[in-house]
Amino acid sequence: MGFMAAAFVSVWLLVALYMVFIGLRQRRLTQEIRTLEELMHDRE
Amino acid sequence: MSSSTANQSLLAGIGGWGWAQLLLNATTVLAMGVVIWASLLYAKPATNLAGAEQFAQRIFYIHLGCAFAALGAFLMSLIGSIAYLITRNLDWDRATQASVEGGIIFGAGITISGAIWARPTWNTYWTWDPRLTTALITVLIYVAYLLFRNGIDNREQRARFGSIYALVAFLTIPLTYESARIFRSIHPIIWDGSNSEAEGGFEGIGATMGQTLTVALIGFCLLFSALMIMRWQQLRLEDQVEGLRERLY
Numbered sequence: 001m002g003f004m005a006a007a008f009v010s011v012w013l014l015v016a017l018y019m020v021f022i023g024l025r026q027r028r029l030t031q032e033i034r035t036l037e038e039l040m041h042d043r044e
Numbered sequence: 045m046s047s048s049t050a051n052q053s054l055l056a057g058i059g060g061w062g063w064a065q066l067l068l069n070a071t072t073v074l075a076m077g078v079v080i081w082a083s084l085l086y087a088k089p090a091t092n093l094a095g096a097e098q099f100a101q102r103i104f105y106i107h108l109g110c111a112f113a114a115l116g117a118f119l120m121s122l123i124g125s126i127a128y129l130i131t132r133n134l135d136w137d138r139a140t141q142a143s144v145e146g147g148i149i150f151g152a153g154i155t156i157s158g159a160i161w162a163r164p165t166w167n168t169y170w171t172w173d174p175r176l177t178t179a180l181i182t183v184l185i186y187v188a189y190l191l192f193r194n195g196i197d198n199r200e201q202r203a204r205f206g207s208i209y210a211l212v213a214f215l216t217i218p219l220t221y222e223s224a225r226i227f228r229s230i231h232p233i234i235w236d237g238s239n240s241e242a243e244g245g246f247e248g249i250g251a252t253m254g255q256t257l258t259v260a261l262i263g264f265c266l267l268f269s270a271l272m273i274m275r276w277q278q279l280r281l282e283d284q285v286e287g288l289r290e291r292l293y
Contacts, residue, residue, distance in 0.1 A: 003096060003100045003103070007106065011106050029281055
C-alpha cells in the first residue's frame with residue numbers, strides 16, 4: 001500500500017511542480033507586460 | 045495603425061485563454077480523477093500476486109500512462125523540430141521545447157514510479173537493467189537539450205540548434221523501446237513480444253484492467269496536451285514580450 005501511494009503521489013507531485021513553474025513564469029510575464037504598458041502610456 | 049496602438053493591441057491579445065483550452069483543461073482534470081479512481085478502486089487486483097506486490101501492481105496504470113505521455117511528447121518534439129527546419133516558423137520551435145519539457149516530466153514519472161514499483165517486485169529500487177538505463181539516458185539527453193539551448197542567445201540559432209538536437213535525440217526512443225527485446229532484461233514486455241527473463245510480470249490483463257489502462261493512457265495524453273499547450277502559449281508570450289521590450293528600450 002505504501003509503495004503504491006508513494007508512486008501515485010510522486011507522479012502527481014512532479015506534474016504539480018511543473019504547473020507551479022508555469023504559474024510563476026506567467027506571473028513574472030504579467031508583471032513585465034504591466035511595466036511595458038505603463039512605459040507605453042508614459043511615452044504617449 | 046500607429047506603433048503604440050499596435051503595441052497595445054498586441055498586449056491585449058497575447059496571453060488569452062480560449063474556451064477550447066478551458067474545455068481541454070476541465071476534461072483533463074476530470075480524466076485524471078477517473079484515472080485515480082479506476083487505478084485504485086475499479087481495476088481488479090492481479091490474481092497471481094499477493095501482499096505488497098499486489099498493491100504495487102496498481103502502479104502499472106500510472107507507469108504506463110506516463111510512458112505513453114512521454115512517447116507522445118517526444119514524438120511531438122520530433123514533429124516540431126522537423127516542421128521548424130522546413131518552415132523556419134518559431135511556433136514549431138516553441139512546440140518542440142514545450143513537448144520536451146512535458147516529456148522530461150513524464151519521463152521522470154516513469155523512472156520514479158518504476159523505481160518504487162521495483163522495490164517490492166525486484167527487491168531493489170534501481171538496477172542497471174538495459175530498459176532502465178536507456179530510459180534514464182533518454183531523460184538526461186532531453187534535459188541536456190534544455191540546458192544547451194538556453195545557453196544560446198540568438199533566437200534563430202537557438203531554434204535551429206534545438207531542432208537538430210531534438211531530431212537526433214529522438215533516436216533514443218526506439219532504442220529504449222527495443223532495449224528489453226534486444227538485450228538481456230528483467231523488465232517485462234507488455235506489447236509486441238515477450239521476455240522470458242522478465243521478473244514481476246502479472247498474468248492476463250482482465251476486462252477491468254484493460255479498461256483502466258485505456259483510461260490511463262487517454263488521461264495522461266490529455267494531461268500532456270493541456271500542459272504542452274499551456275507552456276507553448278507561454279513561450280510565445282515570452283518571445284512577444286521580448287520583441288516588445290527591444291522595440292521600447
